[in-house]
């Protein structure tokens with residue numbers, strides 16, 4: 001079947017896109033409001049967009065059912081304080097990440113609800129999650145307001161990664177050992193990456209011409 005996106009409802013559009021643009025990495029974003037109150041929430045409309053300069057992007061929809069422009073706490077905090085940290089979501093943090101997605105009132109600290117603690121970041125004021133094995137410290141590069149959403153671009157200013165997950169030769173991330181998880185659809189489905197790697201180096205053109213594949 002084919003869905004005409006001109007006539008699809010917002011719910012259909014959401015369900016189809018998040019089921020097909022998958023698996024997606026999950027950013028568990030810590031941010032702070034202007035009074036220093038900490039917030040944490042996961043976002044899977046997230047990826048790195050370029051490396052020179054190092055820019056990541058994520059899409060944050062406004063609060064459902066609210067007035068047209070009531071942003072989620074994460075989007076509002078980033079707009080007001082200009083900083084955030086993307087904590088990488090791994091298998092061991094899945095349950096806590098899901099608790100952080102609960103629609104708690106603004107004054108509730110999601111990290112406390114999830115039993116997570118923080119550690120100071122290197123460059124930005126917003127702390128990273130102590131239990132996260134890797135984190136990207138970001139400064140807001142720009143925010144675009146598009147329809148009911150904000151697309152936030154962040155410039156990565158520092159990267160924390162536990163030593164054991166770095167192969168200094170590259171440096172490469174020991175991704176097979178990190179066990180990141182990805183989001184699959186709106187039915188609460190995720191993928192694990194443990195024991196799921198397919199290694200397929202790119203083919204240099206010279207080798208291709210020789211018929212070696």
Ligand SMILES: Cc1cc2nc3c(=O)[nH]c(=O)nc-3n(C[C@H](O)[C@H](O)[C@H](O)COP(=O)(O)O)c2cc1C
Pocket residue numbers: 026039040041042043044045046059060061062071072073074075097098100101102103104183
């Ligand atoms: C795995 C996962 C991924 C999510 N991705 C997004 C997303 O990309 N954009 C979005 O607006 N909400 C997303 N959400 C929902 C938010 O996490 C949720 O609305 C959260 O309560 C927002 O918190 P805040 O108001 O503290 O920022 C996701 C939830 C989960 C569980």
